[in-house]
Amino acid sequence: MGEPTVVGIALSNSALDKQLRASRAALYPKEVVGVIAGLIAAVSLFHVLNLFYIFLTRPAKRGAVSLQRIPLAVADVTRSIGFRWTISFGLSYSLNLVEVALTAAYISLLFVFALVNTTSTTGIKFEPHYFGNRAGDIAASQIPIIVALGTRNNIISWITGISYIKLSYLHRMTARVLCVMVWLHALGKMKTGAPATLPLVRVGLFALSSLALLSIVSIRPVRERAYQFFFVVHCVLVLMFLVATYVHLKDIHMAYYGILPAMILWGLDRFMHFARIIIFNFGYFKPTPSTSEDYDASVDVLSPQFLRITLRRPSHFRWAAGQCSYLSFPGVSSWPFEAHPFTISTTYGPDPSPSGNKLIFYARVHDGFTRKLRDRATEGEKFRVFLDGPYDSPPALVGYSTSILIAGGSGIAFILPLLIDLIGQARRGETTCRRVVFVWSIRESENIHWIKDSLSQCLHGFVPGLSVDVQIYITGKYAEGLFPVDSIAEKIEFSGSYSYGFSVPGVSVGIGRPDLQTLLGEEVQEASGPVSVNVCGGRSLAEAVMKAVRYPRPMDILRGGHTVSLFVDGSF
Structure with a gap:
C-alpha cells in the first residue's frame, strides 16, 4: 500500500516518523523556552552590571581617547540606535528598533523551531x-x-x-504570535484529517476563536477609544481561552505543560493583589471600622481637565518616586473591581513635600471613569477608595551628575515627584547629582497653579551643592496676551512674587515650545558626569526628546564624554 493521503497530500506514519515527530515535539518547545530564558537572564545581568556602574563610577574629564571606555561607547551607541530611533506605522503608532528586532526575532524563533526538520523519512517537506x-x-x-x-x-x-x-508591548506581541502559532497547529491537524466532531477538536477551535477575537479587540484604536469595553472583553476572552485550553490539553494529558503554570502565575498575581487590598485598606475591613473621614479620598477639581486625589497614607505603605498605584472607587466605577493606575505625586520619607502622611495623585480627565469622578467631585463629597500598589519601575536617579526632567501637561504627575525626591536627597547629602533641569510644557497659564504650592515648598531654602533650573513653557494660543509683545519670541524670566506666585529663585516662565535640541545638547556638553534624561507627557514630546539624544557619540565618550540615559514613561 502507498502512503495515506488527506486532501491529496501524502502523509508519513511509519514507526520511524512517529518516533522522530514525538522526540522533536518534546525537545523543540523546551529549546524555545531555553532561548527566551537566556535572553531574560542576559538582560537581567546587564541591569545588575549597569546598577553597579552607576553606583561605583566616578566623573571623568575629557581628554585623549581611552580604550578602557570602549564598553561605555558601545553601550551608548546601542542605546542611541536601539531605543531612540523609531519606525512609524500609520499616524500614531511607532516602535523603536529594539522592539522591532525583538518582534522579528521572536517570530523567527517560534516559526523556525515549528517548521525546521519537518521533512518525513519519505521526503515529504513540511509534513x-x-x-x-x-x-x-x-x-x-x-x-x-x-x-x-x-x-x-x-x-x-x-x-x-x-x-x-513597558513590558505590556511584549505581552501583546507574544500573544498575537501565539494566535498565529495556534492557527498553524490547527492547520496541521486539518491536513492530517482530524475530525471536527471530536470534543478535543471542538474545544480547541473554541480556544482558538477566543484568542483570535481577543487579538482583534486589543488593537490600539480600541484600547484608546473604548478602554473599559476592551478591559471587560479582555477578561472574558482570556478566561474562555484559558479554560478551553486547559480542557484541550487535559484530554491529552498535557495540562501541566503550559496552562497550569500560567494559572499558577495568574493566581499568585491575584493573591498578591487582594493581599495588598486588605493590608493597605485594613480600616475598611475592621469589625468596627473607623469613620470614613479617616480613609476616604477627597477629589479637588483643579481645572475641567485635571483632578487632584488625596488620601491618607497607610503607615506601612512604601514606594519610590515615580511609582504608581491602582485606585478603585466602588461608588463611582461601573463595576466594583474596576481599578485605574495613577502616579503617586508625593515622595516617601523625609522630604520637602508638604504632605508627609498623605498620598496625592494627579489625574487628567478623559471620557469614562475620570469624567464621572470629576462630575461627582464638584458636589464636594468624599469617596471610599481602595489602594493597591505600588507598581512600576521608575528610573533610579543615582550616580548622575545632571538630571533633566521633562513633562508635558499631566505628565507632571510623574516628573514632579522625581524633582522633589532629588532635592530631598541633596538636602540629606545622599546624591551625587549637582544639577537638575526641570522643564514643564503646558497649554494654559492657569495650569501652573496645579503644582505651585508643591513646587514652591520643595524649592524653598538653600539646597547645598545642587543647582536647580525650573523652566515652564506656555504653548496655548492665548499665552501671548500674558506678556509684553516685544518679549514673546524668547523665554521670559520673572523674579519674586510676580512669577505666578513663586517666591523662590530659579523659576522662569516663557511662551512657546522649549527648544529641546539646544537645551539637551548644552546640558550634556556642560555636564560634569553621567546625564539622566526623563520624560513624560505624550508621544510627540517623547519623540522630540528621543530625536534630541538619538545620535551616538562614541568618540566623545572615548575621550571622557559623559553617557546619556533616557527614560520615557510608558503610561503615555
Missing part, C-alpha cells in the same frame, strides 16, 4: 504530522510567558528592571 503537534506544543509553552508579561506583580519586571507597563 503536517511533523509541524501540527509541534506548533501546538510550542504554543502551549508560551502561555506562561505571556501571562507573566501581562501581570502587575511581574517577575520579569523585577529581575530585569523594565517597567511592567
Whole structure:
C-alpha cells in the first residue's frame, strides 16, 4: 500500500516518523523556552552590571581617547540606535528598533523551531504530522510567558528592571504570535484529517476563536477609544481561552505543560493583589471600622481637565518616586473591581513635600471613569477608595551628575515627584547629582497653579551643592496676551512674587515650545558626569526628546564624554 493521503497530500506514519515527530515535539518547545530564558537572564545581568556602574563610577574629564571606555561607547551607541530611533506605522503608532528586532526575532524563533526538520523519512517537506503537534506544543509553552508579561506583580519586571507597563508591548506581541502559532497547529491537524466532531477538536477551535477575537479587540484604536469595553472583553476572552485550553490539553494529558503554570502565575498575581487590598485598606475591613473621614479620598477639581486625589497614607505603605498605584472607587466605577493606575505625586520619607502622611495623585480627565469622578467631585463629597500598589519601575536617579526632567501637561504627575525626591536627597547629602533641569510644557497659564504650592515648598531654602533650573513653557494660543509683545519670541524670566506666585529663585516662565535640541545638547556638553534624561507627557514630546539624544557619540565618550540615559514613561 502507498502512503495515506488527506486532501491529496501524502502523509508519513511509519514507526520511524512517529518516533522522530514525538522526540522533536518534546525537545523543540523546551529549546524555545531555553532561548527566551537566556535572553531574560542576559538582560537581567546587564541591569545588575549597569546598577553597579552607576553606583561605583566616578566623573571623568575629557581628554585623549581611552580604550578602557570602549564598553561605555558601545553601550551608548546601542542605546542611541536601539531605543531612540523609531519606525512609524500609520499616524500614531511607532516602535523603536529594539522592539522591532525583538518582534522579528521572536517570530523567527517560534516559526523556525515549528517548521525546521519537518521533512518525513519519505521526503515529504513540511509534513503536517511533523509541524501540527509541534506548533501546538510550542504554543502551549508560551502561555506562561505571556501571562507573566501581562501581570502587575511581574517577575520579569523585577529581575530585569523594565517597567511592567513597558513590558505590556511584549505581552501583546507574544500573544498575537501565539494566535498565529495556534492557527498553524490547527492547520496541521486539518491536513492530517482530524475530525471536527471530536470534543478535543471542538474545544480547541473554541480556544482558538477566543484568542483570535481577543487579538482583534486589543488593537490600539480600541484600547484608546473604548478602554473599559476592551478591559471587560479582555477578561472574558482570556478566561474562555484559558479554560478551553486547559480542557484541550487535559484530554491529552498535557495540562501541566503550559496552562497550569500560567494559572499558577495568574493566581499568585491575584493573591498578591487582594493581599495588598486588605493590608493597605485594613480600616475598611475592621469589625468596627473607623469613620470614613479617616480613609476616604477627597477629589479637588483643579481645572475641567485635571483632578487632584488625596488620601491618607497607610503607615506601612512604601514606594519610590515615580511609582504608581491602582485606585478603585466602588461608588463611582461601573463595576466594583474596576481599578485605574495613577502616579503617586508625593515622595516617601523625609522630604520637602508638604504632605508627609498623605498620598496625592494627579489625574487628567478623559471620557469614562475620570469624567464621572470629576462630575461627582464638584458636589464636594468624599469617596471610599481602595489602594493597591505600588507598581512600576521608575528610573533610579543615582550616580548622575545632571538630571533633566521633562513633562508635558499631566505628565507632571510623574516628573514632579522625581524633582522633589532629588532635592530631598541633596538636602540629606545622599546624591551625587549637582544639577537638575526641570522643564514643564503646558497649554494654559492657569495650569501652573496645579503644582505651585508643591513646587514652591520643595524649592524653598538653600539646597547645598545642587543647582536647580525650573523652566515652564506656555504653548496655548492665548499665552501671548500674558506678556509684553516685544518679549514673546524668547523665554521670559520673572523674579519674586510676580512669577505666578513663586517666591523662590530659579523659576522662569516663557511662551512657546522649549527648544529641546539646544537645551539637551548644552546640558550634556556642560555636564560634569553621567546625564539622566526623563520624560513624560505624550508621544510627540517623547519623540522630540528621543530625536534630541538619538545620535551616538562614541568618540566623545572615548575621550571622557559623559553617557546619556533616557527614560520615557510608558503610561503615555
